[in-house]
Amino acid sequence: MLYNIFFYTFAPQKCGQSDSQFNINVKLNKVTKSMLQEKAGEVAGKIWNALNETEGLTQKQIKKVTKLVDKDFFLGLGWLLREDKVAVSEVEGELFAKLK
Numbered sequence: 366m367l368y369n370i371f372f373y374t375f376a377p378q379k380c381g382q383s384d385s386q387f388n389i390n391v392k393l394n395k396v397t398k399s400m401l402q403e404k405a406g407e408v409a410g411k412i413w414n415a416l417n418e419t420e421g422l423t424q425k426q427i428k429k430v431t432k433l434v435d436k437d438f439f440l441g442l443g444w445l446l447r448e449d450k451v452a453v454s455e456v457e458g459e460l461f462a463k464l465k
Contacts, residue, residue, distance in 0.1 A: 408433060408441030413450065413464070421463030423456070 408431075415430040416422060422430070428438055442462065445451040453462045 404437075405440050405444045408437050409444040409448075409450075410441075412438070412441045412445060412462075416451065416462060416464045419463075421461055424460040424462070427462065 411431040411433065412427055415427050424438065427433070428435075431438075433441070442451070442453070445462075446453065450465060451462050452465050453460060455461065
């Protein structure tokens with residue numbers, strides 16, 4: 366997996382140079398990738414447990430029960446979707462998920 370990371374320097378103007386930007390490609394190592402997969406699995410488990418006790422919940426309800434932030438919620442939901450464990454739909458403009 367390849368990521369672009371941007372570093373900005375904000376130094377006094379020298380020789381007419383403006384703020385400079387450095388682009389560095391960083392490759393995630395196996396340990397980091399494994400840690401992300403472990404976190405995704407843990408978060409997916411929290412969401413699955415919340416949904417298991419109901420006929421389905423909205424995004425807000427799941428986040429309230431599991432105490433997840435948006436980033437983690439979507440990480441776990443994506444995991445469950447990829448594993449084909451949940452069905453997702455939009456109900457009255459809000460995301461609704463239930464176990465299959």
